[in-house]
Amino acid sequence: MSSSLAGLSFQSGKPLAPYAADFRHNGGRLFSEPPSPTRGDFQRDRDRLIHSSAFRRLAYKTQVFIPSEGDHFRTRLTHTIEVAQISRALARGLALDEDLAEATALSHDLGHACFGHAGEEVLNKCVAPYGGFDHNAHALRIVTRLERRYAGWDGLNLCYETLEGLVKHNGPLRGGDKNKKIPFEISEFNKVFPLHLELYASAEAQCAALADDIAYNAHDVDDGLRAGLFDVDDLREVAFLNGLLEEIATLHPGLERVRVIHELVRRLITRFVEDALAETQSRLTALQPRSVDDIRRAGRAVAGFSPEMAAAQKDLKDFLFVRMYRHRVILPVWKSAGRIVRGLFEVFMAEPQKMPEEWAQAAKNVGEVARARLIADYIAGMTDRYALAQARQWLGQPLELE
Structure with missing residues (x-):
């Protein structure tokens, strides 16, 4: 190991706990890479997430409020930064690896659709006949397929520990409940790169x-x-x-x-x-x-x-x-957001050529299920303001969030 990395197993002047994740002995990546001489693997994952397109889009995705409501309400991006700060504080207090805690925090909301929970709820209903939509599963799809930045692979090629944290930070996906359905994207990726869905994450x-x-x-x-x-x-x-x-x-x-x-x-x-x-x-x-x-x-x-x-x-x-x-001011906004998501999904399913060229080409000559999931990818990646612009363009009436 490079001597420049020797101090990275220590944070805040004290050694990490024996049960902390160790970047030097991590579970590997889907595509093998040589180690960095200056950064640990969890730090590299954190940096890749920060520089991803999906992370930047969080600036224009809301949690509950819409951007026009004011400049001081939280977006997915500001929320994610706040979660990362608290994650590091907890990891430091417990002598855990702060970089891994932060990387997990930075990835946890990447898969959310436009218009917060309202957008996800309606998108899930639209895609229900084709496998449904789950924001954690979509986040995994983003970091393993949809981010196209590197010459050697699709996705960000994150470490096992970062991926298991993204998928299982709320607990195991497979266990006592034998009827629990595992989202399609997670199930498929698990066949290629096992994440041990029956176990807890770090x-x-x-x-x-x-x-x-x-x-x-x-x-x-x-x-x-x-x-x-x-x-x-x-x-x-x-x-x-x-x-x-x-x-x-x-x-x-x-x-x-x-x-x-x-x-x-x-x-x-x-x-x-x-x-x-x-x-x-x-x-x-x-x-x-x-x-x-x-x-x-x-x-x-x-x-x-x-x-x-x-x-x-x-x-x-x-x-x-x-x-x-469930406030009377918020519910109409959620309903309007839902109408926009459903309307866009129906338009693109009927006329996929209305999507941008790259997406339209990908939707050609594929089955209905593949087309539906591709359209879900496209809509989920939209920021709130882009979804509004698309609604004005394709839905035939000036739809706004009321």
Whole structure:
């Protein structure tokens, strides 16, 4: 090994835990590559994800709001960056590989369609007769096929550990539920490059999954308050948030609203992160894993929240579901987005030549299933504003998100 890489097994001045993923002994890539003299393999994966076209498109894909609603609401890109930051914090606190945790975080939303969950829900219904649409499976398709940048292969040729984190950060796909359907793209890739779908992913990937939960809960509270979907006092319905608001009021009486919101969000993130670190360390102490394989075969997630914080998270999710995701202002936007996705899918299925030349050529002389999945790839890759432009061009009426 090059001496320039020797220090990469250490982060923050301390050695990694024995159960951390080790870039020097990783599971390999689909296409063999020589090691870099200056970067570890997980760092290379992180860099490839950042430089990918799919990553750049996240800047114009929304989570709940549309771009015209304002410049301060989160996009898929800003959310992903926030998840990556929290992932690194968790990995550092647990002496895990920060680069792998960050790479998993950076990949976790690559497969989301335009218009957030509304777009994915309708696209899945459109493609249901042809195998359905799943954003994790589509992310795998992006990093293994759809990114066409390198001379020697399609995709980004990521390490086993990064791919297993992308696919399994929320847990095994194959296990006790024998009837659980594995998305087509994952099943097919698994035949070529086995990802051991019955096992858990690394602790780094599990940290990325926790970071995702922490980030979207905290920041949906922030965005919901900014949008006026609910007010600060409404948050007192959630006991956990009420406690944080009481703490802020005691420490900073009379604090202006905008600062109250920031103090609330930063405390929310901090409490979840601190709880996740304590609970995960407790589980690791009980398990006594000696390798990353021990983590994969533990039979349960090693990263998680305490029962108390898991209950607080559920209360917060329940609040957001009713007061934000099903808000009377949001539902019409979701319905309009759904009409656009369905309309574009139907147009392109009937007249694939209306897609750009590269896509239209690929849709020639293929069966209905292959054409449907190719059109799903095209629509899923659209940013919100590009999908709106396509709707204006092909759907015969000026469709907007209301």
